[in-house]
Structure formats: structure tokens, C-alpha cells
Amino acid sequence: xxFLIFQVPILTVQAVLDGLLLGILFALIAYGMAxxxxxxxxxxxxxxxxxxxxxYIAYFMYLYGIHPAWGVIVSPIIMYFVGVIIxxxxxxxxxxxxxxxxILATFGISILxxxxxxxxxxxxxxxxxxxxxxxxxxxxxxTLPNSKIFSAFISIVFAIGLVIYMKKSKLGxxxxxxxxxxxxxxxxxxxTEKVYAATFGINAALCGVAGALISITFTIHPYMGLPYTxxxxxxxxxxxxxxxxxxAMSGMGLGVxxxxxxxxxxxxxxxxxxxxxxxxxxxxxxxxxxKKREYLK
Amino acid sequence: xxxxNIIITFVSAIAILFSTSVVSLAKVVGxxxxxxxxxxxxxxxxSNGVHxxxxxxxxxxxxxxxxxxxxxxxxxxxxxxYYDDESNPKRAAQLAERLIxxxxxxxxxxxxxxxxxxxxxxxxxxxxxxxxxxxxxxRSLFTKGYKYLFAVLAPANLYLDVAxxxxxxxxxxxxxxxxxxxxxxxxxxxxxxxxxxxxxxxGSKIIIDDKLPKELNDMAATLAKVKATKPDVLVVxxxxxxxxxxxxxxxxxxxxxxxxxxxxxxxxxxxxxxxANSQYxxxxxxxxxxxxxxxxxxxxxxxxxxxxxxxxxYAPPYxxxxxxxxxxxxxxxxxxAGSFDxxxxxxxxxxxxxxxxxxxxxxxxxxxxxxxxxxxxxVMCDDAGKCENKVVAPLKWASAELIHPIPKWxxx
Numbered sequence: 001x002x003f004l005i006f007q008v009p010i011l012t013v014q015a016v017l018d019g020l021l022l023g024i025l026f027a028l029i030a031y032g033m034a035x036x037x038x039x040x041x042x043x044x045x046x047x048x049x050x051x052x053x054x055x056y057i058a059y060f061m062y063l064y065g066i067h068p069a070w071g072v073i074v075s076p077i078i079m080y081f082v083g084v085i086i087x088x089x090x091x092x093x094x095x096x097x098x099x100x101x102x103i104l105a106t107f108g109i110s111i112l113x114x115x116x117x118x119x120x121x122x123x124x125x126x127x128x129x130x131x132x133x134x135x136x137x138x139x140x141x142x143t144l145p146n147s148k149i150f151s152a153f154i155s156i157v158f159a160i161g162l163v164i165y166m167k168k169s170k171l172g173x174x175x176x177x178x179x180x181x182x183x184x185x186x187x188x189x190x191x192t193e194k195v196y197a198a199t200f201g202i203n204a205a206l207c208g209v210a211g212a213l214i215s216i217t218f219t220i221h222p223y224m225g226l227p228y229t230x231x232x233x234x235x236x237x238x239x240x241x242x243x244x245x246x247x248a249m250s251g252m253g254l255g256v257x258x259x260x261x262x263x264x265x266x267x268x269x270x271x272x273x274x275x276x277x278x279x280x281x282x283x284x285x286x287x288x289x290x291k292k293r294e295y296l297k
Numbered sequence: 298x299x300x301x302n303i304i305i306t307f308v309s310a311i312a313i314l315f316s317t318s319v320v321s322l323a324k325v326v327g328x329x330x331x332x333x334x335x336x337x338x339x340x341x342x343x344s345n346g347v348h349x350x351x352x353x354x355x356x357x358x359x360x361x362x363x364x365x366x367x368x369x370x371x372x373x374x375x376x377x378x379y380y381d382d383e384s385n386p387k388r389a390a391q392l393a394e395r396l397i398x399x400x401x402x403x404x405x406x407x408x409x410x411x412x413x414x415x416x417x418x419x420x421x422x423x424x425x426x427x428x429x430x431x432x433x434x435x436r437s438l439f440t441k442g443y444k445y446l447f448a449v450l451a452p453a454n455l456y457l458d459v460a461x462x463x464x465x466x467x468x469x470x471x472x473x474x475x476x477x478x479x480x481x482x483x484x485x486x487x488x489x490x491x492x493x494x495x496x497x498x499x500g501s502k503i504i505i506d507d508k509l510p511k512e513l514n515d516m517a518a519t520l521a522k523v524k525a526t527k528p529d530v531l532v533v534x535x536x537x538x539x540x541x542x543x544x545x546x547x548x549x550x551x552x553x554x555x556x557x558x559x560x561x562x563x564x565x566x567x568x569x570x571x572x573a574n575s576q577y578x579x580x581x582x583x584x585x586x587x588x589x590x591x592x593x594x595x596x597x598x599x600x601x602x603x604x605x606x607x608x609x610x611y612a613p614p615y616x617x618x619x620x621x622x623x624x625x626x627x628x629x630x631x632x633x634a635g636s637f638d639x640x641x642x643x644x645x646x647x648x649x650x651x652x653x654x655x656x657x658x659x660x661x662x663x664x665x666x667x668x669x670x671x672x673x674x675x676v677m678c679d680d681a682g683k684c685e686n687k688v689v690a691p692l693k694w695a696s697a698e699l700i701h702p703i704p705k706w707x708x709x
Contacts, residue, residue, distance in 0.1 A: 145549035
């Protein structure tokens, strides 16, 4: 059974494609996290729970007979306001505090969201069926669910849209200015309070899109948020803050790496190997950093 | 001001002292036998926790309305004190401690899930409190030498044993090639051990043995491996999430496998969520309403199903049925013991040998029920897309013939 992937080379194609499609979806969530981490210096532990909430919006549309794919439009709109409300209620009180306080606050939000979703939607695992069928490649030996392809496509559209928005729009420029130097931006007339609220709202909206996509491709459950938080956190760490193309690359890279780890080491080492990679990258970064310091001396 | 504060503190201290000492009830008050249960009413197990509670309540009402429990010439009624364990093992253990040492409960009913039962069992064992549980199937519960733990359900390692044996039988007695994917939790890993045993005994070979991470809901890699190796049987166990994920991705990736065996299909309401895609899946179940077991309280499975549906508005999953059975076991043991002495009740429980609508109940040394085989049902759909669970094994109760091998996706 060892190294099946070398005996059946076509599995390599399957692994790469699966990894890429999965990675792109994760990258979208990480994208939002990187954005608000960069702008507000807040690590949002509730990121995954926002994703799940977005997923429930699509699921309820599906329950009421609306095709869940419309969730990628409805869910971000609702989630934007959810994000702004969370900001007004909690986040604005911890924005200028140290990182630990923000982690505690968002951890609290995460627990609250989990319990509220459990209370409102029940503890059953649910999913929305898109009925999109399957794409078969290479004489049926590589199969890609169209729902995954759809998810990746939508993720890319939103990611590109966001980059353009950040570059061209007034709010986008204000967000970038605030990220560079909040005080200077304030002095120059940027309403940073508004910028923060919008940033958190945009982050929540991205989570909403991702959630809707996850309800189509995977399953959702009130307590399933944390893995998405951890994954996006890792992607951001690997990419580095303020590096949006890096987020996309590291998302896809980790996705593919994970698939190969599954085939070569076994499914049980899948998550472990990703964490190992993370440690290696952090050690390498530190090594590079310490060299730099020497140079400065 | 200061004096006022002191007085308030003093008074509240006394109030707290009183409130804790007054709560202590005895296990049998007047004509009531008070049982204790920590149940997951919130948290991730809350839906199955509620099934468990409904099952308990249904049996309590039924037994009480049909004359209660007769011990030593006197009639007693059942009553249950519930606490919400929040699906958290630590909390469950604390609550068991509280039920026993503060509320004075001397007999316990089990919580939902193997994990929580594992947390509570050491506490009930410490105090010598007999516990009849209906929702902890993990094998490790029954190998620790617990004397006061009794489970009305079959242990986890037997869940899919029948499936492997059926596959071997259909293969003319020759061993089969098995691909398996199990979540890394106590229950699923026990199911896996059962498959390993069955494979060894039947000379079958395990060609894929994946352990799915708990947080993962993507099985694409495992299924790609299955496509490449073409096993005879695919076994999946990962609670509801695993069952739903497997069916979705098997259909999406068009994985053809002659036999697909799973756990948690009943609770997953597979066919409701996936319709015809779930067709032909084999599901392990502790109970099915069409089984022909009988008792005096619920008559049989069909009647239980109808009564439960009438009372709670949904058809009873096996989690509810087995919970109801736990009460029947307690009643029987109390009456045979003829006393409320914990030691005597424990011995009476150990000597249980009865039939309930849920199945025969007879406990082995470790406390597991050895007299009730698991049943396998197959999801079968009609042309209109309406799906039903039909019992296909063991043959004694089969209401439909097993469809084997599963038709290829290209012809479905």
C-alpha cells in the first residue's frame, strides 16, 4: 500500500488539482484574516465561526428552495453587517490594546457564536446540494466535483475584486493608509473608526462567501469553525502580513502539500505534516532574521 | 456601611450553607425512585442528547402509568434528575459527582456518547452507584473491569463486523479486499478494531487503512485511493459528519465499489440529505423498528415507533430506543433485587436476562450486552426518489434482499 501515488502516477494529477481547489478556498478565508490583521492588528479567533455562519445562510436558502449558489451573493451582504455590528459592540474596544486582549475578545465571540448557532440551528451536520455534477478527466481516472471548481472560481473572483477595490476605491485607499500608519492617516483626515468597521465588515463578508462555498462543497456544523481559523492563521503566518499574493500562493501551496502528505505519509499525518511545515518555516524565518541583525551590528 | 456589609456577607454565607445541606435528597423519597442523569442538552452532542432524554422520559412515563416498580410489596414511581453536561466530559464527571454526593442519587442513567460515559464511569464506580447506560459503545468501557457499569447496547467493535462477514459469504467464503477510513475518535477506532478482527478471521486483506483527522471534512484523497485500488468493500466511520461527507464525495467522484458499509446513517438521515445518492449504502444500527422483539411495556418496535412519533413529533432513532430500554432494565433489576441496596441491585443487574422491544439483554462480565446482534440496513430508493432503510442482515430479520454488488455510477 505504500506509495500508491508512485504506482499510479495519475493520482499525482488528482492530488495537485484537489490541493489547489482546496487551497484557493482556504486562501479566501485567510485573505480576510490578513486584511484585518494588517489593518487593525487583531487576530480574529472567531474567523472560522463567521465562515460557518455564512454557510448557514446559504444552507437556509437551500432549505427554502433557493439554489445555494446564490448564497455567495446574499451571504456576504448579511455577513458584512454582522461584521460591522461585532466591530461596534466589541472590537472597537480592543483595537488599540495589545494582541493578547484581542485574542481573548475574539475567542469569546467565537464561543458565543458557536453556542448561538447551536441554539438556533441545532447540532446536526448539514450541507447544501448544488447538483453541479462532476468533471472527469483522463478517461475517468481524475474526477473533480464541479462544486469544488465553482468554489475555487468564485474565490478567485472575489479575491481579484478585492485587490482592485483596495487599489482603486476611496475606502480601499483609506484602508491601506490606515494599515501603513493609523495615526498619520487620522491626521490626514481619514476616519479610522469607519475604516476599521469597514475592514471588519469586509472580512466578515469574505467569510460569508467562503461559508456559502463550504456548505456546497463540504459540510457545516456549529462547532466546525476552529479548523478554518487555524488554517487561515497558518496561511497568513506563512505568507507574512500585508502580502496578499503571498496569501494566495501559500494557501494553494499548503493545500497541495497536504494532499501529497496524505498519499505519501498517510491520512493521519495530514494535519501534522502541515504543522511541521509551519514550524520549519518559522524556524527558517527566525534564522534569517537573526542573520539580518548580525549584519546590522 | 461597613457593618451592613458584614451582615450581608454573614447572612448570605449562612444561606449558602443551608441551601447546600438542604438539597441532599435520598434516592428513594416516598414512593419515588430518583435516578440521576447528566445529558448533553447543549453543545455538539445536543441533538443526540435530546434523543436520549426523550427515550428516558418516554420509558419513565410508560412504566409509571403501567403500575410503576414493585419492590418489597410497595409500588414506586420513577423520576429522573437531569443536568446538562454541555457535551463536555469534565463537566459530565463533575455533574455525576454532584448527583451522587449532593443530590444523593444512588442509581444513574448514562449520558450520550462513549466519551462522556468514559468520564462518568470512574465516578459511579468510586461510589458504587449502579449505572445503566445506553449510548456508550466503546470497547474500552468494558475492558476496565468496571463492576457497576451496564450497557444495553452492543459494543462498538461489533458494529460493522456483520458487513465484512456478509461480504466474505457473498464472495464464496473467500477473503475480500477491504478499504477503510475511520475518524480518530474512541468510537470509530473501536469499530476499526472490530474490522481488523473480522478481517483476520475471514482471511481478508486490508488494502487502505486511513485515519481521518477529526477536523477534516474532505475525504477526496482517501476516495482517490479507493478508485485506484478497487477494493471489494469500503468501510467508513466518522459519526454523522463522516457519513454525510462520504456519501457526497463518493457520488461526486463517481467511486464504484461493490459494497459500502458505514455507521451513523440512521441519525445522519442520509437519504433525506442526499436522496438517491445514498442508495445502496449499508448502515450499522443498534435497532430497527421492524425487528420482532417484544415486551409488555412498548409491545414491539413498530408500536414504539408509532407511540414515540406521536409524543415527540419525529420517528425514534436507535439512540432513543436504547435509552428507553435502559429504564426497562432498571425496573426489572429493582423488582428482582427486591430492595434498594446498591450491592443487591448491582447483582440483580448483572444477572439480567430479558427481552425488550429493543432486543435481548444479557450482560457479560465487562457490562456490555452480548445477547443483541447489530443489524445492517441498506438504503433503498424507489423511482420517485423516496428512500427507506431496509434491514438486510442478519437474515432472520431481513425485510429485503441485499443488493450486491452496488451498480456502477455509469448505469445509475
